[in-house]
Ligand SMILES: [Zn+2]
């Protein structure tokens with residue numbers, strides 16, 4: 236810092252530091268009166284703990300109700316700063332394009348972590364940051380689940396503040412706070428069924444069976460001849476006439492009793508979109524082709 240011993244050339248400044256970032260809350264420094272505010276901001280950065288000196292943060296100085304940053308050339312002399320004036324050092328994320336997101340990490344223990352990511356972050360980028368933030372062990376294989384949808388590396392990530400994000404490194408360890416595995420939906424076609432086994436954790440709940448990509452005969456899939464088992468208890472599921480799609484393009488051809496043909500192509504994002512065969516007429520044919528979604 237522009238430290239100087241000559242009384243008139245320098246002044247003492249009493250800084251109040253943001254305790255969320257700095258390890259100390261008060262700091263007294265002697266500063267040359269011709270020292271610009273932008274340099275004071277820059278120098279205060281060196282008082283941040285090492286983990287914050289990354290380019291993600293900037294320090295601003297609040298003085299007499301006004302905030303100064305790295306573009307302010309105005310000096311203490313220009314501001315007629317007297318001796319022992321009080322200033323506050325503020326720490327803010329530097330890049331406005333970055334967002335802080337909170338997520339639940341399930342590994343050696345369950346924990347909540349806050350990480351900084353670019354606004355349009357990818358799943359890949361999310362995973363890299365999680366691995367940087369995780370310190371319990373070297374495990375790196377994880378499942379990423381956003382609002383009960385499992386996302387893969389190729390998926391886009393439409394994050395909203397309401398998004399519940401779970402990162403699961405070990406699934407079997409913890410109970411209550413991990414998402415229920417029978418509710419997790421994956422890319423492609425999902426078939427729904429009801430578990431009616433009273434001793435199953437999914438009793439009387441919808442169990443989602445992932446069918447992935449490909450061509451499917453939904454009439455055959457929903458017929459009682461095609462058995463579908465609960466992923467929790469292995470008993471047969473009931474009411475398997477509902478389907479849904481996640482993160483894919485699907486097109487279907489359907490034909491009813493009157494030989495009317497319905498053809499449609501749709502896109503499904505990470506928001507689960509349902510298709511019920513019960514709602515729509517008596518079909519004699521219902522085929523769906525499910526393809527990878529290209530961002
Ligand atoms: Zn661990």
Ligand SMILES: [Zn+2]
Nearest residue numbers: 430435465468
């Ligand atoms: Zn079950």
